[in-house]
Amino acid sequence: MLGMGLIETLIHLMLLLLLPPLLLGVINKTKALAAGRVGAPYLQLYYDLFKLMRKGMVLSRTTTWIFPAGPVITLAAVMLAGLLIPFGPFNAPIAFAGDLILFAYLFGLARFFTTAAALDTGSAFEGMGAAREVTFACLSEPALFFALLVLAKKTGSLTLNHMLHGPITVFPAPAEAPLVLVALGLFVVLLAETCRIPIDDPNTHLELTMIHEAMSLDHSGPLLGVILYASALKLFILSALLLHLVAPFQSGYMYLDWLLFVVETFGVAVLIGILESLMARLQMKRVPYLLTGALLLCGAGFILLVR
């Protein structure tokens, strides 16, 4: 039993640390195919990360130790959050009552230091990005909590392991209506937290309209690599969370299930890629409406559940 647990943990760690950059490759490939281009190779982000890690860095004279600490603390917090979330039908390495709160607050810690590092440069653009990031989080964070609340209430547990493994039933049953609403809301939260279209455009060329990219304008070399890697990790973790709601399939065979989980994760990446090909970025002033919508969806799911 211990042996099995150890193998599970090892695979969990391996996937958590190695897989995320591939997701961005899948998204970009999907977008390229939809636009009729060949696109960058799937492994492009790995190449970029290797290149960046070997470089030196250029630091602004304005900055203090907060500036390099921002990406480092962000990455540490996101990695720790990744240890709390179960992948597919397997258990997370660390689980305890109330770990969902730590999960959400680790993202809060990451946000605090990302935005503080942005303000450390004294640049107007990075200030703008930081302001937008914290503003939108005020709506996406309660939405995430409502979603977790629905899961907690539905399964009667406050441990992410049980909460996320609970709702395995035949999907479109009427009793699952709250879960459908929550899944929709959670998807919007995922897009917002990972800065994808329609909330933010990762490929935009105009600094004035950026959110996440604006905050990393001054980061270079290994620091930029850490930022890119951390945001890929975040995307991976949030899709793993979402997958428990939309694709709770399992075969019962351990290695097949891991494979299934990886394929499902790519499915989310393809979905994001298709969405990004079909939609344009929203006007900045409309983003709060979208996020309020997500909040209401998750809230409605909660009301449906307890009514």
Add this chain to the structure above:
Amino acid sequence: MMSLDLLIFALTLTAVSGLPGLVMSRTSLWSQRIAASLMSIGALAGLIGAFGALRVPVYATANFPWPAMGNSLLGIDALSAFFLVPIFLMGGLGSIYSLGYWPQRRHPRDSKRLHLFWGGLVAGMALLVLSKHAMAFLLGWEVMALSAFFLISLEDQRRECRRAGLTYLVAAHIGTLTLFGFFVFWRWATGSYTLQPPAGDALSLGVMNGLFFIALLGFGLKAGFMPLHFWLPGAHTQAPSHVSAMLSGVVLKMGIYGILRILSLLPDPPVFWGGALLVLGVASGLLGVVFALGQHDLKRLLAYHSVENIGIILMGMGLAMMGRSLGRPEWVVLGMAGCLLHVWNHSFFKSLLFLGAGAVVHATGTREIDRLGGLAKSMPWTAPLFLVGAVAICGLPPLNGFVSEWLVFLGLLQAGMTRGTSGALAMVGAPLLAMVGALAVACFVKVYGTIFLGTARTKAAVQAQEVPFSMRGPMIVLAAVCVLIGLVPMLVAPILDAVIANIAGEVDVRQLSLTSLAPLEIIGAMSALLLLCILSLWLALFMKDRVRRSVITWDCGYACPTSRMQYTASSFARTIVAMFGWILRPRGQQPQLQGSFPDPATLQSHVDEVVLDRFIIPGFHVLEQCFGWFRRFQQGLTQHYILYILITVILMLGTLLPFREIFTFLITR
């Protein structure tokens, strides 16, 4: 008994700490040194006594046969000892801080007054927490309220300072008057002025409701939750910074102590008390942080965050009270643990933040956030210490704020797990608390980023220098406590268990220890793991001596960015302020730009204190008009006032006359 003696010794020593200075000359530096050392010794003795009482839960009392005060009782139990810890800690640290912040040499006029009333404030609070009798309680309460008034209006040469002091005095006295009413009512209902649980079910439900809501009003005016917070922003802004730290970190908690004490005495409440506390808590939490976001004045902003944190404390309390009504021990334990631990935590990190704000004011002479910037380089101690406070107040791991907010969250979620509407309603508090947390992050990124990061915006900020060690030392102690509780939260679990047993009423919580409900040791381990992760990543990244180049900020290719191009605090919060414009009512002047080369223009925006400016002051104006005729009795002539005193004395003596006997004598004749 030993710890009670120690505490009474500490109380006496702190009360007289300012007295020796009064007989010394204005220029002598010894008056404040003596005051600070007396206060520190007293505080140390008090802390030892309080921890002694917390470690071994005792109930010791001491009688002071003083008939005028109704033979006052002093006593120590876990609840009293719990609140004594922040009082004495902050009392000692604050007096050391004031050596550097308010030196005798620069403030010969009011330094002695500061120490005199600082001693009074600490002793008053210690007395009210220790007293088990209404009279001693009110004595302590009034000493605290008046000392605080003199401390707030210390710089009474400034107009806004006098105004803030006066607003505080009015609020404090309405509160005290309510408490007088409360204790008279208490006496009527229970037959005694002692603060002991009334025998049996002597109280009817109506009386209990009356008692609770009067207490909520009277103590709430001190605790400062919405909408009774109106005196708080002005007072916290105008007072010297360590006084603000004491006011915000400790004095507000006396209101919380009062409510908790009354709740511990009353039998199990109806469920809507808990609901009311929870709703008040959510409202204070949300509105407090939203108002904070709109502020430009650092200390005013921190003051609004006190409203927010009192809200979080009330949420825990409300949940625990609902648990008492419904007989759910786990709600009581988790809610109360969150409430109590947040009382401590808030007093530590908020004091730290106010002391940090004081250091900023000391170094630059301004409280305006948008006039600062880049202080992290010139103040290498204050900046990281302030950062510790900022991360802690946002409730982020791995610091102490997270532990208490996590307990409140856990309690709310636990309540939601059970069947029934009250649990589901309590559960809605959790996403709202998450929103409060996200808004607090926005607010403190704004504060820290604008004040300490970037480049200096004004000359004052350029010339800032690090503050002396007497000011840094207290901040280091407070930051260390914040880190300690974050990393080793198990340490406080037995203390919390002892206090919770005091307040749990008829719900049996003896079987449930806090650690059995909440895995505090895992939280501690996770915090340590987080720090370890950060440290190893940092080392991995910076072990290799990388090629580094220092350049100017890129700023999208613009080669000479200036400090005026930085994002300001007002712009940073603008979207959120607009989102909550319906309650904040931001006031501003948009500049009118005309022509191809417009003249220089200015943009202003303010968020006023809505309750004070829109309700309280207009309300008082109406009252003033109604009582215009009363001016006739207030002509400013000393003779008149002596006459009033004489009439009062005669009337009071008149009550001693044996009226009944006189009447019977007259009638029988």
